[in-house]
Amino acid sequence: KVSESFERDPGQEFEPEPNQIVKQKKASIVDILKQSNSILPHVVLASTIMALVYPPSFTWFTSRYYAPALGFLMFAVGVNSSEKDFIEAFKRPDAIFTGYVGQFVVKPLLGYIFGIIAVTVFGLPTPLGAGIMLVSCVSGAQLSNYATFLTDPPLAPLSIVMTSLSTATAVFVTPMLSLLLIGKRLPVDVVGMVSSILQIVIAPITAGLLLNRLFPRLCEAMRPFLPPLSVLDTACCVGAPLAININSVLSPFGLTVSLLIVAFHLSAFIAGYFLSGSLFHKAPDVKALQRTLSFETGMQSSLLALALANRFFQDPLVSVPPAISTVIMSLMGFALVMIWAKKKE
Numbered sequence: 001k002v003s004e005s006f007e008r009d010p011g012q013e014f015e016p017e018p019n020q021i022v023k024q025k026k027a028s029i030v031d032i033l034k035q036s037n038s039i040l041p042h043v044v045l046a047s048t049i050m051a052l053v054y055p056p057s058f059t060w061f062t063s064r065y066y067a068p069a070l071g072f073l074m075f076a077v078g079v080n081s082s083e084k085d086f087i088e089a090f091k092r093p094d095a096i097f098t099g100y101v102g103q104f105v106v107k108p109l110l111g112y113i114f115g116i117i118a119v120t121v122f123g124l125p126t127p128l129g130a131g132i133m134l135v136s137c138v139s140g141a142q143l144s145n146y147a148t149f150l151t152d153p154p155l156a157p158l159s160i161v162m163t164s165l166s167t168a169t170a171v172f173v174t175p176m177l178s179l180l181l182i183g184k185r186l187p188v189d190v191v192g193m194v195s196s197i198l199q200i201v202i203a204p205i206t207a208g209l210l211l212n213r214l215f216p217r218l219c220e221a222m223r224p225f226l227p228p229l230s231v232l233d234t235a236c237c238v239g240a241p242l243a244i245n246i247n248s249v250l251s252p253f254g255l256t257v258s259l260l261i262v263a264f265h266l267s268a269f270i271a272g273y274f275l276s277g278s279l280f281h282k283a284p285d286v287k288a289l290q291r292t293l294s295f296e297t298g299m300q301s302s303l304l305a306l307a308l309a310n311r312f313f314q315d316p317l318v319s320v321p322p323a324i325s326t327v328i329m330s331l332m333g334f335a336l337v338m339i340w341a342k343k344k345e
Contacts, residue, residue, distance in 0.1 A: 040150070040231050041331075041338040047239035048327055051246070058243035061236045066303055069233050070142045071204040076226040077149050077156055078208020079219050085157040092158060095289060098279055099162035102272045102297035103140050104173050110271070111136020112181050114264045122256055127313070130182045131321030132260060135305045137177040139163070139170035142200055143237070144299040146230070147333050151340045152288040162296050164201050170304075238330040241303065245323035248316070257321055261328045265298050269332065272297025291340055299333045302326040 051058045061069075089096075115129040115136075140163040149156035166173075212219045242249060249258075276293035280286050306322035313319070 040234060041334040043231050043235045044238050044330055044334050047235040048242060048331060051239040051243040051327075052249075055243035055246045058236065058239035061240035062244070063303075063307075065240075066237065067199050069237050070200045072233050073146045073230055074142060074160075074201055075204035075208045076230050077145060077160065078205035079212055079222060079226065080149070080153065081157055081205075081209065082212060083209055085154070086161065089158040089161045095158060095276075095280065095293070096162055096165065098276055099140075099159075099293055099296045100166060102268075102275060102293060103162075103166045103300070104169075104177065106271050106275065107268050107297060107300065108133075108136045108177050108181060110264055110267050114260050114267075115181070118257070118260050122260070124253055124256060125317055127315040127317035128253055128257055128320060130313070131305075131309060131318040132257075132264060133181045134178060134309060134318065135261075135300065135302055135322050135325045136264070137174050137181065138301045138305045138308070139166040139174070140296055141299040141301045141329065143234070143330060143333060144295040146234070147295045147299065147337050148292045150337050151291050152285075155285070155288050155292045159292050159296060160201065160205065167201065167301070170301075174304075174308075234330070234334075238327060241306065241323055241326040245306070245319065248320040248323050249327075251317075251320060253317075253320065254324070258324050258328065261321060261324050262332070265325070265329055265332050269294050269298030269336065291336075294336070295333060299329050300325075302329055 047058070111133045115133040118124045118132055119126055119129040142163060145156060145159045145163055148159040248254070273290045273294035275297075276290045277286065280289050283289055302322050302325040306319055306326065309319035309322050
């Protein structure tokens with residue numbers, strides 16, 4: 001009799017409760033929002049095409065929006081992290097040092113090689129070669145932290161630590177490398193750069209960590225909306241520099257410089273991947289570490305290089321490689337995000 005009480009009449013149709021249907025729909029919407037990051041490479045490519053075809057679509061996003069836009073990406077990483085993650089990151093000084101070597105030793109050497117090739121092999125004007133070298137002398141890009149967060153979230157704090165260290169020391173290292181490679185001293189606004197570090201990296205991440213600690217329910221409600229907003233944010237950061245500097249990119253040297261920039265970034269991505277693989281082949285998370293250090297070596301703050309070129313070099317051709325690098329670096333980086341994310345699946 002007990003078993004019969006649970007049996008359903010064959011003619012009876014099961015109808016879910018209304019609140020159950022609402023929960024299922026709500027869950028599906030949340031899942032869609034969370035999966036917005038998967039279309040990021042496609043959005044970046046679309047924003048690049050849009051900037052080339054119709055520059056006014058992005059010219060409104062001027063340089064004054066770059067800092068808050070990148071800061072928002074760091075805030076999103078902070079909300080999805082905890083202070084324990086950063087404590088764990090500092091327990092890997094060997095990985096941090098390797099990332100620093102990749103940024104300020106391997107990358108400048110590659111930049112110098114491709115700068116020389118641009119002038120001697122392709123016969124490009126010297127300022128264009130100097131622009132390629134200048135791109136290789138700047139610190140790591142904050143977009144590398146977001147790329148690491150999308151592929152290997154546990155290593156995002158390690159990526160942030162590496163980028164922050166290279167950015168903090170860039171006030172001294174970038175002018176020194178520029179003097180060594182280009183032969184022209186670059187005066188750098190130390191106070192302005194430190195302020196930029198605080199605005200773009202430290203303050204947003206700290207705010208995200210504190211919010212996660214003090215108001216976990218609020219963060220839980222926010223998390224589904226952060227991926228689509230971050231995708232739009234990244235699209236603007238990629239499309240705007242291209243749209244604003246469209247004349248330089250479409251100059252007579254644009255195609256040749258673009259190919260050289262592609263080769264430079266590709267070499268940097270590969271160098272970072274295999275350098276870390278040879279040094280940390282016994283680490284349990286060696287593949288994740290290789291991806292992280294590849295992003296850290298292959299992606300640099302081309303926006304900073306563009307600002308330095310416009311401010312401290314009289315020849316406008318110096319700014320062409322940084323403008324192109326901003327787009328190429330983003331496209332290649334997030335293409336790797338898409339490839340590596342599919343491999344993990």
